[in-house]
Amino acid sequence: MIVFIGSILAGVITGMGMGGGILLVPLLVFFTDTSQLGAQGLCLAFSIPTSALAAWSLYRQKKLEIACAKKLVPWTLCGALPGALLASWLSSSVLQGLFGVFLVFLGGREVYSFWQKKGGKK
């Protein structure tokens, strides 16, 4: 049940383009017995249909830049291969630690940008 509610929340954030899948991994690791790599894999599988739905909705609002995406995809694929190989090679705890550091960085960035925007309004 906690997984289901968390998924709805993650979906909302994904749909808003903020990378909600990233919430799913700590949720799964802390509240279920999923391994780090399993949680990441699940998160990957999760993001395909949810992004597809969100993208379809945004496509109808004419927000997609297809030409730009076509140029970028070959490069993201070149990056994904070594990244995924490294992930399956690293030990679960090191991977979890790296993931945590990345989360702290992202969280810090969100909070920082909040301060900036808030300050700019005054």
Place this chain on the structure above:
Amino acid sequence: MNRQAQSSQAGKRKNILIAGLPTGFINGLLGSGGGSYLVPQLTRRLKLEQQKAHATSLIIIMPTTLLSLAVYLFKQPLPWSMLLYTIAGGCIGGLAGAKLLTKVPGLWLGLVFGIILLISGCRMAWAGFFG
């Protein structure tokens, strides 16, 4: 008007490389979060407006994710039953989120999201390196 036309061809290629490669690497290594890197790159380097950058990042992430997932499956089978729950929840939330994206400024959501990330990030880093 057209700021992209002003930058040189070589500069554009460099920008695409800097935006694309790390996005894929993060997506592959950590299973998520590629988009969190990609969106600001799209707005700053490739001069997309915010909402278009969000939308475009979603379709760039999809093929990238497929490749990462394929690599993962060699090592780790997926917890399929749990996946069904998360996808069901995610689809409901995803539709709502995409509709909200054009209406809500997202400032406060960003703060709450950021604090959740900070807390869970600290916990994970601690558990990973010292646990």
